[in-house]
Amino acid sequence: xxxxxxxxxxxxxxxxxxxxxxxxxxxxxxxxxxxxxxxxxxxxxxxxxxxxxxxxxxxxxxxxxxxxxxxxxxxxxxxxxxxxxxxxxxxxxxxxxxxxxxxxxxxxxxxxxxxxxxxxxxxxxxxxxxxxxxxxxxxxxxxxxxxxxxxxxxxxxxxxxxxxxxxxxxxxxxxxxxxxxxxxxxxxxxxxxxxxxxxxxxxxxxxxxxxxxxxxxxxxxxxxxxxxxxxxxxxxxxxxxxxxxxxxxxxxxxxxxxxxxxxxxxxxxxxxxxxxxxxxxxxxxxxxxxxxxxxxxxxxxxxxxxxxxxxxxxxxxxxxxxxxxxxxxxxxxxxxxxxxxxxxxxxxxxxxxxxxxxxxxxxxxxxxxxxxxxxxxxxxxxxxxxxxxxxxxxx
Amino acid sequence: xxxxxxxxxxxxxxxxxxxxxxxxxxxxxxxxxxxxxxxxxxxxxxxxxxxxxxxxxxxxxxxxxxxxxxxxxxxxxxxxxxxxxxxxxxxxxxxxxxxxxxxxxxxxxxxxxxxxxxxxxxxxxxxxxxxxxxxxxxxxxxxxxxxxxxxxxxxxxxxxxxxxxxxxxxxxxxxxxxxxxxxxxxxxxxxxxxxxxxxxxxxxxxxxxxxxxxxxxxxxxxxxxxxxxxxxxxxxxxxxxxxxxxxxxxxxxxxxxxxxxxxxxxxxxxxxxxxxxxxxxxxxxxxxxxxxxxxxxxxxxxxxxxxxxx
Amino acid sequence: xxxxxxxxxxxxxxxxxxxxxxxxxxxxxxxxxxxxxxxxxxxxxxxxxxxxxxxxxxxxxxxxxxxxxxxxxxxxxxxxxxxxxxxxxxxxxxxxxxxxxxxxxxxxxxxxxxxxxxxxxxxxxxxxxxxxxxxxxxxxxxxxxxxxxxxxxxxxxxxxxxxxxxxxxxxxxxxxxxxxxxxxxxxxxxxxxxxxxxxxxxxxxxxxxxxxxxxxxxxxxxxxxxxxxxxxxxxxxxxxxxxxxxxxxxxxxxxxxxxxxxxxxxxxxxxxxxxxxxxxxxx
Numbered sequence: 001x002x003x004x005x006x007x008x009x010x011x012x013x014x015x016x017x018x019x020x021x022x023x024x025x026x027x028x029x030x031x032x033x034x035x036x037x038x039x040x041x042x043x044x045x046x047x048x049x050x051x052x053x054x055x056x057x058x059x060x061x062x063x064x065x066x067x068x069x070x071x072x073x074x075x076x077x078x079x080x081x082x083x084x085x086x087x088x089x090x091x092x093x094x095x096x097x098x099x100x101x102x103x104x105x106x107x108x109x110x111x112x113x114x115x116x117x118x119x120x121x122x123x124x125x126x127x128x129x130x131x132x133x134x135x136x137x138x139x140x141x142x143x144x145x146x147x148x149x150x151x152x153x154x155x156x157x158x159x160x161x162x163x164x165x166x167x168x169x170x171x172x173x174x175x176x177x178x179x180x181x182x183x184x185x186x187x188x189x190x191x192x193x194x195x196x197x198x199x200x201x202x203x204x205x206x207x208x209x210x211x212x213x214x215x216x217x218x219x220x221x222x223x224x225x226x227x228x229x230x231x232x233x234x235x236x237x238x239x240x241x242x243x244x245x246x247x248x249x250x251x252x253x254x255x256x257x258x259x260x261x262x263x264x265x266x267x268x269x270x271x272x273x274x275x276x277x278x279x280x281x282x283x284x285x286x287x288x289x290x291x292x293x294x295x296x297x298x299x300x301x302x303x304x305x306x307x308x309x310x311x312x313x314x315x316x317x318x319x320x321x322x323x324x325x326x327x328x329x330x331x332x333x334x335x336x337x338x339x340x341x342x343x344x345x346x347x348x349x350x351x352x353x354x355x356x357x358x359x360x361x362x363x364x365x366x367x368x369x370x371x372x373x374x375x376x377x378x379x380x381x382x383x384x385x386x387x388x389x390x391x392x393x394x395x
Numbered sequence: 396x397x398x399x400x401x402x403x404x405x406x407x408x409x410x411x412x413x414x415x416x417x418x419x420x421x422x423x424x425x426x427x428x429x430x431x432x433x434x435x436x437x438x439x440x441x442x443x444x445x446x447x448x449x450x451x452x453x454x455x456x457x458x459x460x461x462x463x464x465x466x467x468x469x470x471x472x473x474x475x476x477x478x479x480x481x482x483x484x485x486x487x488x489x490x491x492x493x494x495x496x497x498x499x500x501x502x503x504x505x506x507x508x509x510x511x512x513x514x515x516x517x518x519x520x521x522x523x524x525x526x527x528x529x530x531x532x533x534x535x536x537x538x539x540x541x542x543x544x545x546x547x548x549x550x551x552x553x554x555x556x557x558x559x560x561x562x563x564x565x566x567x568x569x570x571x572x573x574x575x576x577x578x579x580x581x582x583x584x585x586x587x588x589x590x591x592x593x594x595x596x597x598x599x600x601x602x603x604x605x606x607x608x609x610x611x612x613x614x615x616x617x618x619x620x621x622x623x624x625x626x627x628x629x630x631x632x633x634x635x636x637x638x639x640x641x642x643x644x645x646x647x648x649x650x651x652x653x654x655x656x657x658x659x660x661x662x663x664x665x666x667x668x669x670x671x672x673x674x675x676x677x678x679x680x681x682x683x684x685x686x687x688x689x690x691x692x693x694x695x696x697x698x699x700x701x702x703x704x705x
Numbered sequence: 706x707x708x709x710x711x712x713x714x715x716x717x718x719x720x721x722x723x724x725x726x727x728x729x730x731x732x733x734x735x736x737x738x739x740x741x742x743x744x745x746x747x748x749x750x751x752x753x754x755x756x757x758x759x760x761x762x763x764x765x766x767x768x769x770x771x772x773x774x775x776x777x778x779x780x781x782x783x784x785x786x787x788x789x790x791x792x793x794x795x796x797x798x799x800x801x802x803x804x805x806x807x808x809x810x811x812x813x814x815x816x817x818x819x820x821x822x823x824x825x826x827x828x829x830x831x832x833x834x835x836x837x838x839x840x841x842x843x844x845x846x847x848x849x850x851x852x853x854x855x856x857x858x859x860x861x862x863x864x865x866x867x868x869x870x871x872x873x874x875x876x877x878x879x880x881x882x883x884x885x886x887x888x889x890x891x892x893x894x895x896x897x898x899x900x901x902x903x904x905x906x907x908x909x910x911x912x913x914x915x916x917x918x919x920x921x922x923x924x925x926x927x928x929x930x931x932x933x934x935x936x937x938x939x940x941x942x943x944x945x946x947x948x949x950x951x952x953x954x955x956x957x958x959x960x961x962x963x964x965x966x967x968x969x970x971x972x973x974x975x976x977x978x979x980x981x982x983x984x985x986x987x988x
Contacts, residue, residue: 581806
């Protein structure tokens with residue numbers, strides 16, 4: 001517990017601090033730019049890019065080693081993986097535009113074949129005399145253990161750069177994500193913005209490779225945005241909310257992984273974000289599952305009760321489900337007899353229904369759109385002005 | 396070369412081909428239903444399933460692990476559906492949420508579980524180890540008639556053959572509902588076809604193929620074979636039955652060519668070590684698709700059809 | 706006032722042997738409410754279509770026309786109410802009705818041919834493994850012929866025009882040989898020739914004593930094609946023989962301000978001014 005506190009307050013030494021800050025910055029940038037991908041419904045394209053980094057990573061290592069270098073320089077590896085991620089993106093784009101394949105098939109095909117080729121190159125590296133210490137495996141699931149100072153700085157700077165780019169591109173990206181046709185009509189180059197959006201995501205994943213690994217990199221683009229979506233309907237808030245959630249997940253996850261051995265960084269960061277997502281999905285007011293479920297249940301009950309009351313008022317026999325609703329509300333006895341309260345409520349419901357009919361006649365239809373749900377009493381649905389208007393007209 | 400081939404290459408080659416075909420069959424329907432990425436999701440969640448099975452049984456034997464993986468795949472399919480409906484997230488993001496979360500959980504458990512001698516690690520899960528499935532008891536082609544030698548075939552071979560056969564049988568028996576429900580869901584439901592059951596069944600079948608193939612050949616082949624051969628076949632024909640047969644052919648071709656290239660390619664190039672067969676098979680499958688995308692007779696969407704956003 | 710016993714009276718009155726003796730309605734909805742999430746798509750709709758009619762379901766965009774059809778078949782999330790097809794719940798009436806979904810609802814890039822699509826209509830007879838014999842092929846071809854598409858039997862469906870695609874869909878329903886046909890916007894995006902051909906086929910079905918229900922949005926042709934109508938705008942506005950239902954008052958209540966003068970004028974002859982006469986939403 002004490003170590004966790006130390007990790008969270010950046011007191012575990014210089015490199016750990018750098019890693020934690022770097023992960024926080026990465027999460028912030030990934031969350032914010034991922035929001036556009038999720039809104040544009042193209043989040044899995046980034047998964048193809050993430051897996052497509054492997055051959056570039058391996059080739060960069062081979063080239064740097066062949067040139068007599070160390071082969072492990074993070075900047076060089078990042079450059080190589082960025083190039084092959086870009087190739088993967090272009091391959092997905094080419095397959096979807098030039099053939100009848102849908103995007104999901106193109107993603108799956110590119111992901112598998114690029115990654116497969118990367119695996120081939122990895123086995124080549126392993127057969128080289130110096131290959132065993134390459135440590136490229138750490139890029140699969142991420143590890144900040146043994147991260148160098150320069151690596152941490154690279155991640156920090158890369159993350160900040162991505163964040164600035166996200167900020168600069170936020171307007172066209174919002175337009176394109178929200179309504180591509182309108183964006184095209186108003187002169188935005190949709191295809192170019194789309195590619196820029198994906199390139200940005202690819203860049204961010206390359207930055208995060210060392211932290212979360214390429215298999216899980218896509219999680220940090222999707223999870224924060226999907227989580228933020230439950231709390232608000234406004235695009236800007238989704239974007240920066242996702243950034244906040246992503247940043248917090250990166251920071252806390254990395255700190256957690258420093259607390260004990262065998263707590264790998266990537267999974268810890270992703271699981272932190274996942275915990276926030278699932279909590280949001282269940283608990284968020286308005287859009288959360290519990291809220292939606294109970295609202296739908298309550299709405300169904302209200303509708304059935306209303307149907308039952310109207311049947312009572314008109315002297316018809318209520319349907320079985322309406323009768324059950326009447327019983328539940330205490331408007332009908334177990335034997336199916338209407339109670340005193342039931343008869344009174346039925347009269348009120350009938351009166352309200354005729355007021356509704358009147359309102360539909362005299363108010364413009366637009367005024368009632370979204371308010372006329374078949375269960376809400378007129379009084380509660382209208383503004384006081386409209387209410388007195390309808391009341392006056394039917395008097 | 397006969398004796399050496401039978402001893403070292405015959406079994407891995409057959410296992411690779413059978414695994415590829417077993418995955419390609421359900422892959423056809425995933426492709427048509429725009430669920431190609433389900434394969435990606437399944438192959439990721441196999442890991443946590445295996446780890447949980449290990450934690451429960453304490454052993455790395457085949458059957459508990461397969462059941463664990465199958466359970467995890469089924470669970471992930473349910474979770475994806477739940478996230479999609481209750482979270483009202485688009486299907487792609489829902490998959491992304493679920494499989495990354497479960498995979499992260501799997502890696503974490505793997506690290507914490509301390510498997511000791513067990514040959515279970517993330518790399519093995521990804522690459523598999525096709526090359527090691529040798530038939531050491533064989534002494535050339537004549538061993539194919541020798542019951543004693545046959546009994547010592549790698550156990551993956553009969554298992555993979557069984558699963559491939561099962562996939563073929565399922566496809567044959569449920570051909571009509573599979574086709575109708577994949578083409579027109581509303582109409583299928585109006586016929587009383589349990590559309591959701593069909594949908595879940597396809598995912599479950601794909602998961603079974605994945606899981607069986609996974610132990611032998613690794614998840615990378617699984618993803619490649621679920622998507623690439625059916626996609627290649629789609630670009631070659633406009634007829635569903637032809638597409639399915641062609642996809643089997645392309646799967647077998649990729650497995651064979653990939654295996655041979657991985658084993659002998661480096662030697663031809665003057666190297667001395669073989670490279671990963673799984674990786675090479677996936678690469679070949681991708682290249683085949685690339686060629687079909689360049690010149691397959693039915694590669695283009697027809698004008699009358701709906702246009703596709705970027 | 707004992708509700709339970711009244712319900713029995715009600716049930717008695719609704720029995721086929723009670724007057725008028727005409728068997729259960731092909732399609733009957735009672736208090737049908739549908740909602741996606743908590744947004745109502747259909748509120749408390751009561752409707753009972755008489756047998757052997759051409760029925761139009763009419764209303765503005767987003768009024769729940771398609772939803773009504775889907776909910777009737779159990780394809781939309783019902784939140785309250787009940788639906789019966791020939792007096793039975795949907796899942797016991799399979800085989801008695803044929804559904805033609807909106808053309809836009811399927812992937813026309815699917816690798817299948819026109820004849821193959823029509824053969825899907827024979828699924829309930831063929832089952833999982835039943836052999837597709839020459840007789841089945843002949844029936845599927847006959848259905849294609851009836852919609853004038855026999856020459857395109859082997860054409861991949863994506864290479865058909867919109868009107869041809871709609872005809873193939875209709876042929877698939879014909880192959881089902883049902884008693885009740887439910888079509889969702891069959892005239893949307895089709896050419897004039899196709900529209901006439903479809904109407905002719907549908908009238909042929911009616912002449913054979915079958916019931917046809919179409920979601921329809923073109924007021925100008927409604928009276929020509931149909932003889933019975935359900936006007937919807939989230940709720941039922943009116944239901945009945947089309948000449949009695951398509952009145953200016955009803956249309957105004959259905960479409961609100963969205964109807965133009967000329968559109969309304971087209972009904973001047975048939976309607977008169979009063980709109981409240983038929984079981985509307987008021988009450």
